[in-house]
Amino acid sequence: MVRRTLLPVWKSHHRVQALDADLMSLAKVSAVCNYFQESAGQHADHLGVGYASLLSRGLVWILSRLRIQIDAYPILGEEILLETWPAGTDGLLALRSFTISRTNGHKIMKGNSAWLVVEKETKKPFRDIMGLLKDIPVNPRLSLENLEIPRLKPAEGLTKTETITARYSDLDANAHVNNNRFIEWMADAFDAEWYRSRRIHDMVIHFMNELHAGDSIEILRVQTGKDLWQVEGHNAGNNQAVFRGQVLFTDYA
Numbered sequence: 001m002v003r004r005t006l007l008p009v010w011k012s013h014h015r016v017q018a019l020d021a022d023l024m025s026l027a028k029v030s031a032v033c034n035y036f037q038e039s040a041g042q043h044a045d046h047l048g049v050g051y052a053s054l055l056s057r058g059l060v061w062i063l064s065r066l067r068i069q070i071d072a073y074p075i076l077g078e079e080i081l082l083e084t085w086p087a088g089t090d091g092l093l094a095l096r097s098f099t100i101s102r103t104n105g106h107k108i109m110k111g112n113s114a115w116l117v118v119e120k121e122t123k124k125p126f127r128d129i130m131g132l133l134k135d136i137p138v139n140p141r142l143s144l145e146n147l148e149i150p151r152l153k154p155a156e157g158l159t160k161t162e163t164i165t166a167r168y169s170d171l172d173a174n175a176h177v178n179n180n181r182f183i184e185w186m187a188d189a190f191d192a193e194w195y196r197s198r199r200i201h202d203m204v205i206h207f208m209n210e211l212h213a214g215d216s217i218e219i220l221r222v223q224t225g226k227d228l229w230q231v232e233g234h235n236a237g238n239n240q241a242v243f244r245g246q247v248l249f250t251d252y253a
Helices: 029-046 051-055 138-147 179-187
Strands: 010-015 059-070 077-088 093-102 107-119 157-164 199-208 215-225 228-235 241-251
Touching: 010 029, 010 241, 029 051, 029 059, 029 077, 029 093, 029 107, 051 059, 059 077, 077 107, 093 138, 179 199, 179 215, 179 228, 179 241
Parallel strands: none
Antiparallel strands: 010 077, 059 107, 059 199, 077 093, 093 107, 157 215, 199 241, 215 228, 228 241
């Protein structure tokens, strides 16, 4: 039997659609992160460790942390090339990096992510992550693109911006709030006028606990440095941190 060749890097093209763009006709950060997760899922399927494969073993992928650095934003209607690849492990975490380029080859974004595999019923982490990924191709030539994802500590002096109740459209196939919603809610901690003159240059987010339909989340923020903010989401029912994020802004001209 001929053995299938596994692609070490997955390439996908995405066009910025109307729903992906903001009031300045630039791609939203949440849309870009959605492109990445879509491509990551496709590559995992190709490598034999995708959603269906893991689910057959009672396991699921959970995104634990994400970082993205943005030098320029694609505009409405623009086509971009996303490249993603497995980037090794860190304890029980599987790392996956990505870059985004314009069609002329100019690189405008790069990011890294950390994923847990958990037992679907018990939510316990799957411990043999090395065994699960033993046949996955490595990418030493791309190691310079791998970003470190810093650990974020709880911030002091947080101010609440709003309270949101999770609803049907916020949920994913695991019946809890989709992680991309948290990215949207973090971006929404700053009003629309803010984004007429500022852009997110560097974003880090930790996904810490699940949120279900009917649960309410308080969105809080505090400025921690020049153009640097920490944004957190706390479960209004038990004050448990649901997500913790950090955003560095740059002026937009």
